[in-house]
Amino acid sequence: AQTVTQSQPEMSVQEAETVTLSCTYDTSESDYYLFWYKQPPSRQMILVIRQEAYKQQNATENRFSVNFQKAAKSFSLKISDSQLGDAAMYFCAYRRSGNTPLVFGKGTRLSVIA
Amino acid sequence: NAGVMQNPRHLVRRRGQEARLRCSPMKGHSHVYWYRQLPEEGLKFMVYLQKENIIDESGMPKERFSAEFPKEGPSILRIQQVVRGDSAAYFCASSPRDRRSTGELFFGEGSRLTVL
Numbered sequence: 001a002q003t004v005t006q007s008q009p010e011m012s013v014q015e016a017e018t019v020t021l022s023c024t025y026d027t028s029e030s031d032y033y034l035f036w037y038k039q040p041p042s043r044q045m046i047l048v049i050r051q052e053a054y055k056q057q058n059a060t061e062n063r064f065s066v067n068f069q070k071a072a073k074s075f076s077l078k079i080s081d082s083q084l085g086d087a088a089m090y091f092c093a094y095r096r097s098g099n100t101p102l103v104f105g106k107g108t109r110l111s112v113i114a
Numbered sequence: 115n116a117g118v119m120q121n122p123r124h125l126v127r128r129r130g131q132e133a134r135l136r137c138s139p140m141k142g143h144s145h146v147y148w149y150r151q152l153p154e155e156g157l158k159f160m161v162y163l164q165k166e167n168i169i170d171e172s173g174m175p176k177e178r179f180s181a182e183f184p185k186e187g188p189s190i191l192r193i194q195q196v197v198r199g200d201s202a203a204y205f206c207a208s209s210p211r212d213r214r215s216t217g218e219l220f221f222g223e224g225s226r227l228t229v230l
Binding site: 033035037042043044045047050052091095097099100101102103104105106107 | 145147149151155156157158159162169170173203205207209211217218219221223224226
C-alpha cells in the first residue's frame with residue numbers, strides 16, 4: 001500500500017522568509033501524481049501545487065515550488081516570501097494514475113510570524 | 115460553475131441516531147470520493163463511488179457506515195447509530211473520467227458531524 005509521510009508536525013516561518021515542508025512517499029508505481037493541499041481554519045481543501053511523476057521539471061506556482069526527487073521518493077514544498085495568509089495545515093498527497101483515491105500525509109501546521 | 119456541494123455543513127446528532135451527509139459532484143464529474151478527518155489529523159479515505167457502483171470501500175468501517183451514488187441525485191454517506199467517535203469532518207471530492215483527469219480531486223467544504 002502506498003504511504004505518505006510528513007515528518008514535521010509543525011513549522012514556523014517569519015513573514016517574507018522562505019520555508020520548506022518535507023514529504024516522502026512509498027510506492028512501487030511509476031506513473032502517479034503528487035500534490036500539496038492547503039487547509040486554512042475554514043477547513044476548505046485548497047490545491048497548492050501538483051506534479052506528474054513522469055515530468056522531471058519541478059512544478060512552480062508563483063511563490064510555491066516543489067523539489068521532486070523521484071528516485072528518493074521525496075516531494076518537498078518551498079514557500080517563498082511567506083505571507084500571513086499562508087498560515088494553515090499543509091497536506092502532501094499521492095495518487096496513482098487512473099481513478100484512484102488520494103492518499104494523504106498527516107499534515108504540517110505552518111505558522112507565519114509577523 | 116458550481117464546485118462540489120456538500121450539505122449539511124454542520125450536523126449535530128445524539129448517540130444512536132442516524133446521520134446522512136450529501137454530496138453533489140462538480141458538473142461533468144462522475145467519480146466521488148468520501149474522506150473523514152478526525153480532529154488534528156489528516157484525511158482518511160473511506161469510499162470511492164461511480165454512478166450506481168461502489169468501486170473501492172476499503173476505508174469504510176464494516177458496520178454502521180454505508181454510501182451510495184444513485185443514478186439521479188447526490189451521493190449519500192450514511193452513518194447509523196452514531197457514536198461519539200464518529201464526530202469528525204467528512205469531505206467529499208470528485209473527479210472527471212480518467213482520460214479527462216489532471217489527477218486532481220476537487221473537494222467540497224466538508225460536513226462537520228458532532229455527536230453528543
